[in-house]
Amino acid sequence: MNHQTLPNVLQKSGGELLTSPKEWEEHRESLLFLLSREEYGFLPSAPDGLSFRLVEKRENYCASNAVFEKWEAAVKVGEQEFSFPFFAVVPTQVKKPMAFLHINFRNNVPDAYMPTEEIIDGGFAVFSFGYEDVTRDNDDFSDGLAALFPRSSGEKTLPGKISIWAWAAIRVMDHIVSRKDIDTANVAVIGHSRLGKTALWAGANDPRFSFVISNDSGCSGAAVSRGKQGEQIRDVTTTFPYWFCETYRSYQGKEEELPFDQHFLLSLIAPRKLYVSSAQEDLWADPVSELRACKEASPVYELYGISGLLCPEDAPAANAVFPEGNIGYHIRKGTHYLSRYDWQQFMAFLRRHRN
Numbered sequence: 001m002n003h004q005t006l007p008n009v010l011q012k013s014g015g016e017l018l019t020s021p022k023e024w025e026e027h028r029e030s031l032l033f034l035l036s037r038e039e040y041g042f043l044p045s046a047p048d049g050l051s052f053r054l055v056e057k058r059e060n061y062c063a064s065n066a067v068f069e070k071w072e073a074a075v076k077v078g079e080q081e082f083s084f085p086f087f088a089v090v091p092t093q094v095k096k097p098m099a100f101l102h103i104n105f106r107n108n109v110p111d112a113y114m115p116t117e118e119i120i121d122g123g124f125a126v127f128s129f130g131y132e133d134v135t136r137d138n139d140d141f142s143d144g145l146a147a148l149f150p151r152s153s154g155e156k157t158l159p160g161k162i163s164i165w166a167w168a169a170i171r172v173m174d175h176i177v178s179r180k181d182i183d184t185a186n187v188a189v190i191g192h193s194r195l196g197k198t199a200l201w202a203g204a205n206d207p208r209f210s211f212v213i214s215n216d217s218g219c220s221g222a223a224v225s226r227g228k229q230g231e232q233i234r235d236v237t238t239t240f241p242y243w244f245c246e247t248y249r250s251y252q253g254k255e256e257e258l259p260f261d262q263h264f265l266l267s268l269i270a271p272r273k274l275y276v277s278s279a280q281e282d283l284w285a286d287p288v289s290e291l292r293a294c295k296e297a298s299p300v301y302e303l304y305g306i307s308g309l310l311c312p313e314d315a316p317a318a319n320a321v322f323p324e325g326n327i328g329y330h331i332r333k334g335t336h337y338l339s340r341y342d343w344q345q346f347m348a349f350l351r352r353h354r355n
């Protein structure tokens with residue numbers, strides 16, 4: 001267990017503590033700005049044009065228990081346009097289901113990370129897209145959607161790829177909220193690993209996500225960086241510098257100098273529901289530091305008079321689940337993966353905390 005002191009999320013730069021939700025909401029804007037400037041880069045503004053086209057529809061999906069739809073989102077920024085595909089699977093037996101928006105590694109439906117039939121049988125709709133259909137996972141910012149956002153060298157706060165994937169998720173949310181057949185007050189954005197970082201950042205930026213779920217997101221995701229085991233800022237910004245803005249690299253080996261830590265990111269979700277999941281053997285992501293971030297974000301929920309994470313332990317045993325508070329947490333047995341077990345816990349959390 002690390003004992004390094006973390007910055008207090010409720011403390012203003014002058015040192016005073018925030019004492020009301022109203023004060024927090026003003027302060028929250030400055031924290032969103034801070035994380036944009038220092039870590040992920042500023043999210044581009046909403047597009048100048050946006051339309052959705054139904055490309056394919058199958059009524060008899062999963063033994064006719066669901067309708068499968070393939071859509072194309074067309075965005076326009078200035079005079080430039082870009083389209084990417086996304087998918088919807090909506091159960092036929094449930095009126096206005098709650099929904100997941102899964103930012104996926106692949107554009108498969110179903111997929112190893114997305115047990116679509118179980119999700120349907122659980123009574124949920126699931127929207128998804130493959131992140132590399134938006135822009136490839138490399139440092140080429142002339143690729144795909146990234147090309148629509150001009151970049152000039154020397155600017156240190158331009159959006160990294162995480163911001164661009166998050167922006168795409170927010171466009172899919174634009175579609176979801178326009179639908180009459182979905183319970184749009186109960187939509188969860190979810191992602192695994194690098195896409196868990198992306199889901200958290202999308203949820204921080206778009207309050208229409210009433211649930212935000214991070215699975216094994218680790219370094220620069222749900223895990224605090226101070227005292228973290230496994231992956232460090234130096235590692236992630238050396239191998240994947242383009243996920244972040246340029247400024248973030250200046251914190252390599254200088255975690256102590258960060259004017260924030262990752263629990264600030266989690267606190268931006270409050271008072272909405274947050275769920276963080278870890279895997280016991282995923283020491284690169286560091287379950288202890290993920291759990292610690294949940295605990296350190298909890299005072300913001302308490303300011304609203306509601307509970308954050310309700311978990312008395314610092315390093316719970318494998319397969320322990322803590323779903324009672326408005327921040328839920330579990331640690332699964334095994335390694336880095338997004339499993340059916342994880343999805344079962346997410347579904348239970350949504351049912352328990354439905355708005």
Ligand code: GCU
Pocket residue numbers: 192193194195216217218219231236284
């Ligand atoms: C690498 C990276 C992690 C990331 C993971 C993933 O391991 O170092 O930060 O979360 O890839 O996305 O699978």
